[in-house]
Amino acid sequence: MASVKLTTSDDKEYTLDRELIFQSNLIKNMVTDLDVFDAPIPLPNVTSSTLDIVIKYLKIHKDDPPPPDKPIEKAVDDMIDEDKELMKLEFNIMADVILAANYLDIPGLLDIGCRTVAWHIKQCKDYHEIREKFNIPKELWRSEEEIAEMKKELNGILG
């Protein structure tokens, strides 16, 4: 089976089955359009630890049918158990995986990454918990006066 070589930003080289890695539209296009077969494809934005997670995702979904042209709207937690397990990551690692999925153009992985972040936001009881969970720096907090004002307005809106 033909393979594709990838080199991560920390100089680790991977050799992956074409069938597997072609779930990445970026790699697929590079290989087929640019006829890059033998030379390793550099991934300057992706570390090996991130790529490991990406590969786990690709293996889970290697037999999936091609994704539909129009994304299907799903509930935030509507994903298979393997994906849920895969996404049990620290937030900074999850951000790297999402960025990698975006860069490599793997729509399915990008989708479950974004949905997982949204799910975590939805679990927060209030804005204090959001700040804490996502480590939002103090300089980005609204002042107490602003919050009081906003709450007043929101009460009117949500009435």
Add this chain to the structure above:
Amino acid sequence: MILLLPYDIQLKVFNYLDVIDLPFISLANKYYYDLLSAYRVFGRSNVFLMGNRLDLQLAEDWDNYRPAPTESHLVRDKIKVQLASQLEPLVKGIYKFQDVAIGGELFAKLHKYLPQSVRMELNITCKSKARINWDAVSDSAMEKITYLKLIGQSRNGTNILKHLNRMTNLKDVLVDGVLESHDLKTLWDVIFNVLRNTQATALEILNNPHINQCAQLLASMIPSSNLQDLTVCCCDIEDEFVQTIAKTLPDSKLKILNFQDNETITDIGYTALAEMLPKSKVKTLNLASNTLIVEDVEILSEALQHSQVTELYMSSDYDDVLSPLYENLHNLKIQWLDISIPGTASEESLINSIAQSHLESIDIDIDVDNLDEFLKEATKSKLQEIRFIASVDVQERVDIIATHIKDTPLKKLGIYQGCGVEKTLVDCFSLLSNLTKETPLTELDLSGLIVKREDITLIFLQLPFTNLTLFKIYCPEMTDKELDNLIPAINLSSLKYLLIGGRPKVSGPAVVRFISRLNNRMFRKLIMEGVILTKEEKRSIRKVLGDYPKFTVTFT
């Protein structure tokens, strides 16, 4: 972490959140609210961008019976969002715009990012101080504008007039506001440019007494323009103006002529109008809230006989001037009549002619002593829709209507109280109990009356025995108990649309329970006024209805 993600990915994340989550996130971070709200709602609803503020309004389609596209509709019909500097990249992500109302300054700033399919209402207000460079706005952006509103007087409003010919899809232009005399030229420019340089079919001029000085210009342009709707309201228009416009009617394409709220027109103006009306294509004539006298109505009624007018508005504070109209009603083509004024002396002639008239719809304030007779005659008429205005003797009127409701061919009925009159507690049970499956009535609006608490359950229990698909009711005394009792009745009824007004005293859990037990497959829309729900309750409702709810719920 999430702050490090690029905008487009952040937007993807936020797309999985509900509108109800957004305010809470906005409190956590200085700029999320703008990003989140705008993206979330832009994709799915009507958007109003005004000045430096966004008003995002979810579609409220009471009349348009289509199911709502998303759960966003569940929790509110309006959110307001402060505009952030992050808006521009955000707008790039918008792809499902439908209708947008936008301030001129913002339009000029964002025009590059607006999707092809958008239809635009452009608002230029007197508050707009920044100088807008309209030359820099692309032709394709200008082509999106279908409705131009110039409110008050501003430099930007004047400047955009030079660009009207680039708005090739312009349909309607509205000029609202009292112009100073030295600004008269602006009004001239509006008229000239709209009628000469665009395909606009509607011109609305409000609160501009200086329009009187533009009569000749307007008249000279009308015949060669595409104008079909001319509205000149609250402008103190003089007889000379009416005379000048009337002369153009035979050569114009005007179908709607609206001179509402102009008490300055006298018999001279009405005579001129009456003379030309039969030679015109006008189908809708609005002379409401003007000072008509019997002679004016006489001459207009005569003219209406030979005209194509089918929709007439003649409500006014003056009593009994409409007798000549009523006497002649059977000779007129009028199908829609708004005469929501009390006038007992004229009513007899109305009653006598209603069975022979072509009326299909009427707004009327009829005296309680004449109501019985009116309804008897209405039964023999072509009337399908009546909106009763009742300021006094409300209970008595409802009881009389109840005795006739079974026999009338009406499909739509509404009972309201007059302007400025406080709503009265009314027993409406008899009205509902007289409806059967044989009664053609499908829409009943009782939102203008207060329903007694003890009647609520009884009223709703009647619904399965009626053909009602739309029901509006006002019950401030409704509690959880009544709400629980409604469910079986609604499930068995033909209802599609239900409005419960009056800030009922129902709890959040009862509302959630109510919605989760509704399984009427016909049901499309529920509006509850003034019901306050917690975030959790709103979430529960969203969960019950799912992402593509079969019906929508709006809390106003």
